[in-house]
Amino acid sequence: MSEVLVTVERGQLVESLHRGDIAIVSANGDVVSSVGDIEKVVFARSSMKPLQTIPIIETGAADHYHFDDGDLALACASHNGEKQHTERAASILSRLDLEVANLQCGTHPPRRQEAYEELIKSGGDVTPIHNNCSGKHSGMLATAKHMNETVDDYYKIEHPVQQRILSVISELTDVPVDDIQIGIDGCGVPVHGVPLRNLALGFARMADPSGLKESRQQSIRRVTDAMMNAPEMVGGTSRFCTDFMKHMNGKMFGKVGAEGVYCVGVPKAGIGIAVKIEDGNARATNAVIMEILSQMDLINEQEAEALESYHRPTLLNARKEKVGMLKPVFSIYQKA
Numbered sequence: 001m002s003e004v005l006v007t008v009e010r011g012q013l014v015e016s017l018h019r020g021d022i023a024i025v026s027a028n029g030d031v032v033s034s035v036g037d038i039e040k041v042v043f044a045r046s047s048m049k050p051l052q053t054i055p056i057i058e059t060g061a062a063d064h065y066h067f068d069d070g071d072l073a074l075a076c077a078s079h080n081g082e083k084q085h086t087e088r089a090a091s092i093l094s095r096l097d098l099e100v101a102n103l104q105c106g107t108h109p110p111r112r113q114e115a116y117e118e119l120i121k122s123g124g125d126v127t128p129i130h131n132n133c134s135g136k137h138s139g140m141l142a143t144a145k146h147m148n149e150t151v152d153d154y155y156k157i158e159h160p161v162q163q164r165i166l167s168v169i170s171e172l173t174d175v176p177v178d179d180i181q182i183g184i185d186g187c188g189v190p191v192h193g194v195p196l197r198n199l200a201l202g203f204a205r206m207a208d209p210s211g212l213k214e215s216r217q218q219s220i221r222r223v224t225d226a227m228m229n230a231p232e233m234v235g236g237t238s239r240f241c242t243d244f245m246k247h248m249n250g251k252m253f254g255k256v257g258a259e260g261v262y263c264v265g266v267p268k269a270g271i272g273i274a275v276k277i278e279d280g281n282a283r284a285t286n287a288v289i290m291e292i293l294s295q296m297d298l299i300n301e302q303e304a305e306a307l308e309s310y311h312r313p314t315l316l317n318a319r320k321e322k323v324g325m326l327k328p329v330f331s332i333y334q335k336a
Contacts, residue, residue, distance in 0.1 A: 001036065001037055002019040002020055002021050002036045002037060002040075002278040003019060003020070003035055003036045003330060004017050004019050004283040004330070005018055005019065005020045005022070005036075005275075005284060005288050005328065005329065005330045006018040006020075006287055006288060006326050006327065006328055006329065007326070007327050007329050008326055008327075009324050009325055009326075009327060010315065010323055010324035013030075014111045015324065018278070018283075018284035018326075019036075019276050019277075019278040020260065020275060020276055020277050020278050020284065021036030021037050021040055021276050021278070022034060022035040022036060022038070022196075022273070022274070022288065022330070022332065023038040023196045023197045023199070023200035023273070023274045023293065024200060024271055024272070024273050024292070024296075025197060025201045025204050025274075025277075026201040026204055026250050026271050026272075026334065027204040027207065027208040027210070027211060027270050027272075029174065029201055030284040031065045031197065032271055033332040033333065034197075035330050035331075035332060037196075038195065039195050039196070039197060039218070040195065040196055041181055041193045041194060041196075042194070042195075042196050042199065042261065043181070043192065043193045043194055043257075043261075044191070044193070044194065044199050044257055044258070044261060044263075045185065045186075045191060045258040046078045046088070046132075046255065046256060046257045046258060046261075047199070047256060047257030047261045047262065047263040048169065048191075048199075048202075048257070049075070049076045049077070049078070049136055050076045050203075050206060050223050050224065050227065050253070050255055051165075051168055051169050051202055051206070052075075052139075052140075052168075052169075053076050053139060053223050054168050054220065054223060055143055055165055055168060056072070056139045056140075056142055056143055057076060057218075057219040057222055058164075058168075058215070058216075058219050059146055059147055059164070060146060061139075061143045061145070061146035062142070062222075063070065065092070065095045065096060065142050065146070066095065067092075067142075068225040069229040070088055070134075070226075070230040070233050071088065071092055071139075072222065072226035072227075072230075073095050073135075073226045073229070073230040073231070073233035073234050074088050074089060074092070074139075074233045075136055075138065075139035076135070076136070076223065076226070076227055076233075076234055076295075077132070077133075077135045077136070077233055077234045077235065078132045078133065078234075078255075078256060079135060079234070079235060080110060080111045080112035080113070080115060080235065080237060080242075080246045081109070081110025081111055081116070081132065082110065082112055082115045082236050082237065083115070083118075083237075084232060084233070085134075085135065085233065086110075086134070088135070088233065089129050089134045089135055089138050090284040092135075092138040092142065093101075093129075093138055093141070096138075096141055097144070097145075098151065100129045101332040102138060102141060102151055102152075103128035103129065103131070103137045103138070103141070103156075104135055104152075104155045104188055104233040105128050105131040105134055105137045105187040105188060105189075106128060106131060106187060106188055107126055107127060107184075108131055109130065111132055114234060120269055128319070132234060133185075133186070133187035133189075133297055136187070137155070137187065140154050140155070140161050140189070141154060141266050143161050143164070144159070144160075144161050153191050155188050155189045157182060157190045160192050161241065162189065166180065166190070166192070168257075169192050169194070170204070171216075171266050172201070172205050172206070173194050173201055174201060175194045175195070175198050180193065180240070181193030182194050192268075196276055199263060199272075200263070200271075200273060201272060202263075203263045203264065203272030203274060204265065204270065204271050204272030205220070205272070206220050206253075206272065207224070207265030207266050207267045207270060207271060207272055208267060208268075208270035208271075220291060224253050227245060227255075228245050228248070228249075228250045228252075228253050229250075231244075231246050231248075233241075235256070238287035240254075240256065240286045240310050241254055241256055243306075243307065244289075244307065244310070247303050247306045247307055248299075250304065251266070251268065251298075252264055252265060252267065252268075252298070253265050254289065256282070256285065258280075259277075259280035259282075260276055260277025260279065260280045260284065260285055260287070261274075261276050261277075262274075262277070262285040262286070262288070262289050263275070264292075264293075266298060269296075269298065273289070273292055275288050275289060276294050282318060283313065283326065286310040286313070287310065287311055287312065287313060287328050288324075288328060288330075289310075289328075290307060290310055290311035290328075291311065291328035291330070292332055295318050295332050295333070296332070312325055312326060312328075313326045332335030
């Protein structure tokens with residue numbers, strides 16, 4: 001059963017509660033700590049993007065199309081739709097000799113308000129390249145193009161692009177392909193459901209791939225290094241993924257997923273952390289991740305101070321006055 005992880009306080013009252021589950025797992029599959037129900041099957045949503053990026057490298061597409069760290073980081077991204085993101089996605093498509101119309105991710109306005117306003121003022125149109133998943137889709141198109149596969153249906157579960165991804169996820173999470181729950185993500189591609197414990201295991205193996213075959217180790221390190229070297233591509237301005245990895249400075253990587261999912265890999269400790277907020281409210285995930293890292297002494301005082309606004313977020317009213325805050329209230333040491 002999910003447990004209360006975060007309280008929302010206003011004045012002297014606890015106004016709301018966010019329940020959820022936490023799994024902290026080592027690369028060999030040992031459960032380091034847990035809170036709530038870690039066997040609960042959850043859709044990983046966009047937190048699975050780092051694993052989904054691996055086939056871009058293993059098919060040879062990344063080298064063939066000259067992917068650098070920024071390109072690979074964008075493939076892992078749920079980005080803001082800022083120019084730095086859309087221009088890089090456009091660059092990838094140009095190298096593939098494809099167009100924005102080839103992206104099957106659908107269209108939504110840039111997630112960062114300033115980027116949307118700039119687009120409107122310039123007279124530009126909102127297109128699929130502004131979708132927060134356009135980097136992931138560009139990477140999928142790269143593998144399809146490189147492997148001489150069809151590019152108009154790359155998003156469908158039966159396409160080789162998606163089957164390669166499914167195989168990688170199965171291998172890293174230790175969940176048989178037939179047991180992975182499949183849904184459709186917000187951008188139209190398959191989304192994968194695995195137990196929270198196994199999702200944490202996948203990130204643990206991304207953090208410490210030493211037990212895997214050498215070629216897979218190299219692919220994984222290339223993906224995670226890219227995320228940590230180009231964190232601005234993974235989210236963007238004022239986004240936790242980006243600010244977190246910038247301040248961690250190569251110590252760990254993290255990726256948000258919709259509906260209250262967040263995952264972190266900690267290479268030095270060889271662990272993966274997976275969090276799911278039961279009510280799907282993403283406002284609680286950052287506070288939970290920061291509290292876990294604090295309780296495990298994985299962040300120093302300087303890092304904690306730089307990220308304090310994510311650890312105990314304040315609630316502001318329309319006058320920009322502080323009227324409340326989110327407070328983590330769990331202990332990861334209550335269970336073995």
